[in-house]
Each structure stands twice: as C-alpha cells, then as structure tokens.
Amino acid sequence: MANEKSITKALINAFITVLFIVVISEFIGIKKFAVGPGTVTLLPMLYAVIFGMLVTPGILGKVVAPLKKLVDNDVIEFAGSMVMIALLPLGVKYGTLVGPNIMKIIQAGPALLLQELGNIATIFVALPVALLLGMKREAIGATVSICREPTLGVIGEKYGINSPEGTGVLGTYMMGTVFGTIFFGLLGSLSLGTGLHPYALAMASGMGSGSMMTAASSSLAAAVPSGMSETVLAYAATSNMLTGVTGLYVVIFISIPLVNKLYNVLEPKIGKKGGNS
Amino acid sequence: MTKTLEQFKLLILVGILILIGQQIGFGLNAVQSIPGMIVVLLVAQLSLIIKGALPNVKFPAFAWATMISLLLSMPFMPTANWFLSTTGQVNFLGTTTPILAFAGISVGNKLGALKKMSWKIVIIAICVFIGTFFGSAIIAQIVLKLQGII
Incomplete structure (x- = not known):
C-alpha cells in the first residue's frame, strides 16, 4: 500500500x-x-x-x-x-507524415536502405580517435555504433557488461542518453551548412533512437523551406523504423567484426603503450 | 486489462500536457483539439497492446504507433481523410516537448555516473555521433543523386 x-x-x-x-x-x-x-x-x-x-x-x-x-x-x-509512453503520440504523428507520402518513400527506398550502412562510418571516425587518446578494448564498445539499447544488449552478451568493451559501450550509451537530444537538436539545423541535401540529412537522422531522431529531424524540418519539411520528417521517421529492424543485424554481422579487425590493425600503430582508459 | 487501463491513464496525462503545451506554443485551442487527441491516444494505446501481445517481436511500441497511423493515413485508405484531419488537431512539435521534459528529468540520477567517466568518452561520443550521422547522410546523398530524386 x-x-x-x-x-x-x-x-x-x-x-x-x-x-x-x-x-x-x-x-x-x-x-x-x-x-x-x-x-x-x-x-x-x-x-x-x-x-x-x-x-x-x-x-x-x-x-x-x-x-x-x-x-x-x-x-x-x-x-x-x-518517456516510452510520452513518445507514442509522437509516433502516431510521424505515421501521419509517412502515410500520405508512402509513394515518395517507396521511391526513395534504395537510399533509405543503403544509408543504414552509413552508420558503420562511426568506426572509421571514432576508433582512431579513441586509440590516439590511449583507450584499449574500451574503444571497441565505445565506437562500434551509436550504442542505443540493442547494441548495449549485444555487447553486454558478447563481452559482459563489466568487461572493458562493456565499459566503453556504456560510456557512449550514457553520453547519448544525457546529451544526445541536445547535440542532435543543434546538429540537425546546423548540418545544412555542409551543403548536403535536407533529404539526405533527414535519412541520417534515423539512428535507432526516437528522441534523437526527433531532435535532429524537427530542427532540420524547422530550418528548411516549408515545402520540404513534411518530407524531411517522413524520411527521418522511416529511416528510424528501418534502423529498428536492421540496426541489430548490422551491429552483429558487420560492425562488431569490423571494429575488431580495425582495432587489430590500428592499435599496434597508434595505440599508446601501457595506456588504459 | 488493469495494465491497459493503467497505461491509458498515463497516456491521458501525456495528452493533457500536449494540449496545454500546444495552446501556449501554437495557439491551438485545447478544448477544440480534444477529439484529435483522443484518436491519437487510442492509436498509442493500440500500439502498446500489440507490443504486449507480441513480446518476441523486437519492434518498439513507438514504431508500432507509427506503423498503425501510417496504414490509416495512406492515400488509398478510406480512413485517410478522416484520420489526417482529426489527428491534425494535434501539433507535431507539441508532442515532443513533454517527452523531452520527462527524458531530461530521467537522466537526473545518471549525471553522477557520467562525471566518473573519463573526459575521453565525451570526445569519443561526439566522434561517434558525427560519424554515424554524416556516414548515413553521405550515402543517402549519393544514392538520392543517382536516383535523380535530388
């Protein structure tokens, strides 16, 4: 009671x-x-x-x-x-953006599917930095992906959450949880300055986190010409749903083997001797 | 059944927060938006029920909510006009503010753990965020170009 x-x-x-x-x-x-x-x-x-x-x-x-x-x-x-409950009305609103544009989405299907593979770029960008900073096996977990819940689960199962890899994955996970929406809320609109097309940036916003996708795509949608904003949100929501389906498999079959391979190649070259996280 | 009622109670609270928020932020009359909100909340509840009924399918309730509403609003669906005009009473951005307020509060007890972590993780996480985002954006840019969409 x-x-x-x-x-x-x-x-x-x-x-x-x-x-x-x-x-x-x-x-x-x-x-x-x-x-x-x-x-x-x-x-x-x-x-x-x-x-x-x-x-x-x-x-x-x-x-x-x-x-x-x-x-x-x-x-x-x-x-x-x-948070999970409060996300649902937003999920419904995203559906009303995707549904009317369904033909446009299907047409953009190849781009939507292939950009899912772009998520592995994080390994090439972040792993060398982690090694230069003197991280060891923690770097595997920290840079394997953007580390939302499915990745946390996979790394936890494979290496144990108390292992160095587990410490790394938890680090990026926590950073994303605490600062992810703020970071992507700013990056969403700022990224237009790179010259990449709003539709490409919209697809990139779907990273497997409802709140990060929302932060990135809403600020992007608010910054583009109004005729584009609905498509931006529709692409982002679809990309995020796709990540929900494919993300786990990409991590298991591509990202984890790849990050290990790259670690073995790079660590002897640029890893600091005797350093640990 | 008790669980469903419990969830719906929480959904109604979220609905009230959105209605008040969108009245202030977007000037949408809270009372006039109630029918639209009810429809949104019913779809949300349905997604929770589906999620509960299919525990082995790793698809979050959020994605189910999008999926159901997507199906109801496709151009050739007889429900499309009604569904879009009714849910149109609920503002897209208005639904985001309460989520992030809850999310902000919920990380309150994680700040200590974050402080204990090495400063290196801050730099690495930023590299991860940027790498993931622009990796996808560049591939999308190339494929959309090749397809002639952009």
Missing part, C-alpha cells in the same frame, strides 16, 4: 514538474540564430530537456530545498518509464 502511495505521489509530482517545464518551454517558443554558414534552430523540446535536467537533485535540487522535495528519486525513476 505504501508503495502504491509513493508511486501515486511520484506520478503527481512528475506531472506538475513536467507541466511547468512544458509551459515555460512553449512560452519561450522557437528561436532561430544564424551561425556561420548555417542556422541553429532552438525548439521548445531542447529547453525542456535542459530544464528537466536542471530540476533534478544533482543540480538545482542541491541548492533549492523545495525542488528537492518535488523532484526526488521516485520522480526520476517514474519519469524514465514515462
């Missing part, structure tokens, strides 16, 4: 907190800034994730006593389980 009571209390406190955050974030509204060759588009969701982090006991809760009472560990736990 006491347990049930504490869950209800967590629910009410979380609801009140999120209501405040939503009201303030929406009130600030969409802001656009020109930065170098591109535009940064700040969406309310970006303020919301930052406010959300700020109100937790580790940050503002430490200094503001009533806040610590409102947002306690029960609320944090509860908020974690609410």
Whole structure:
C-alpha cells in the first residue's frame, strides 16, 4: 500500500514538474540564430530537456530545498518509464507524415536502405580517435555504433557488461542518453551548412533512437523551406523504423567484426603503450 | 486489462500536457483539439497492446504507433481523410516537448555516473555521433543523386 502511495505521489509530482517545464518551454517558443554558414534552430523540446535536467537533485535540487522535495528519486525513476509512453503520440504523428507520402518513400527506398550502412562510418571516425587518446578494448564498445539499447544488449552478451568493451559501450550509451537530444537538436539545423541535401540529412537522422531522431529531424524540418519539411520528417521517421529492424543485424554481422579487425590493425600503430582508459 | 487501463491513464496525462503545451506554443485551442487527441491516444494505446501481445517481436511500441497511423493515413485508405484531419488537431512539435521534459528529468540520477567517466568518452561520443550521422547522410546523398530524386 505504501508503495502504491509513493508511486501515486511520484506520478503527481512528475506531472506538475513536467507541466511547468512544458509551459515555460512553449512560452519561450522557437528561436532561430544564424551561425556561420548555417542556422541553429532552438525548439521548445531542447529547453525542456535542459530544464528537466536542471530540476533534478544533482543540480538545482542541491541548492533549492523545495525542488528537492518535488523532484526526488521516485520522480526520476517514474519519469524514465514515462518517456516510452510520452513518445507514442509522437509516433502516431510521424505515421501521419509517412502515410500520405508512402509513394515518395517507396521511391526513395534504395537510399533509405543503403544509408543504414552509413552508420558503420562511426568506426572509421571514432576508433582512431579513441586509440590516439590511449583507450584499449574500451574503444571497441565505445565506437562500434551509436550504442542505443540493442547494441548495449549485444555487447553486454558478447563481452559482459563489466568487461572493458562493456565499459566503453556504456560510456557512449550514457553520453547519448544525457546529451544526445541536445547535440542532435543543434546538429540537425546546423548540418545544412555542409551543403548536403535536407533529404539526405533527414535519412541520417534515423539512428535507432526516437528522441534523437526527433531532435535532429524537427530542427532540420524547422530550418528548411516549408515545402520540404513534411518530407524531411517522413524520411527521418522511416529511416528510424528501418534502423529498428536492421540496426541489430548490422551491429552483429558487420560492425562488431569490423571494429575488431580495425582495432587489430590500428592499435599496434597508434595505440599508446601501457595506456588504459 | 488493469495494465491497459493503467497505461491509458498515463497516456491521458501525456495528452493533457500536449494540449496545454500546444495552446501556449501554437495557439491551438485545447478544448477544440480534444477529439484529435483522443484518436491519437487510442492509436498509442493500440500500439502498446500489440507490443504486449507480441513480446518476441523486437519492434518498439513507438514504431508500432507509427506503423498503425501510417496504414490509416495512406492515400488509398478510406480512413485517410478522416484520420489526417482529426489527428491534425494535434501539433507535431507539441508532442515532443513533454517527452523531452520527462527524458531530461530521467537522466537526473545518471549525471553522477557520467562525471566518473573519463573526459575521453565525451570526445569519443561526439566522434561517434558525427560519424554515424554524416556516414548515413553521405550515402543517402549519393544514392538520392543517382536516383535523380535530388
């Protein structure tokens, strides 16, 4: 009974907190800034994730006593389980963007499918950096993919989550969980400055994380000419669904063998002697 | 059944947050948007039921929600017009703000663990993010070009 009571209390406190955050974030509204060759588009969701982090006991809760009472560990736990539920209305909205454009999507099928393989580029970019920084086997886990839940599972099963590889995968996973939406919320619109087509960037936004895809594609969609934004969101959502299906197999059959092979080649050449993470 | 009711209660709370948020952010009247929100929440609930009924299929409820709504809104479906105009009362960006508020709070107890990690992981994670994103974008760019779509 006491347990049930504490869950209800967590629910009410979380609801009140999120209501405040939503009201303030929406009130600030969409802001656009020109930065170098591109535009940064700040969406309310970006303020919301930052406010959300700020109100937790580790940050503002430490200094503001009533806040610590409102947002306690029960609320944090509860908020974690609410993310999955809160994503669903967005999933429905994505469907309404994909459905009417289904012919366009099928037409772009080859691009959508092949760009899934682009995710392995992370190995070529990040593994050398990790080795230069002196990482050893941790680098395998940290750079094998963008490390969402399926990768966490596969690496955990293959090497054990307490192994060096497991430490690496957890590191990238945590970074993505905490900063992923902020990072991609900024990169989404800024990436237009590279000259890559918005549709290509849209497909790249689907990386197997609903919230990162949303952050990247929404800020991209807000920055492109309005006639393009619906297609941008539709491509992003489809790409993300595809990653949900193919991502795991790419990691198991391509990424893990590839990262190991490249590690064996590069580590003796650029790895620091005696260094560890 | 209890589980379904419990989930729907939570979905309604999310719905209320979205309705209030989109009234402020996009000037959409909260009361007039209720029918659209109900339809959105029903599809969301259906996706949870499907997910629960197929535990062996590794497809997240989020993807099921997109899949169902995609099917209902395809051009040749008789439901398309009704479904699109009704769910149109719910703003796309409006649905994103509560998610990220919950997500922000939920990482609150992970900041300590993150601080314990090496600073190197910050640099490496950024390389991973950039590599994944632009790797896909470059391939997509090439294939879309070859297909003549862009």
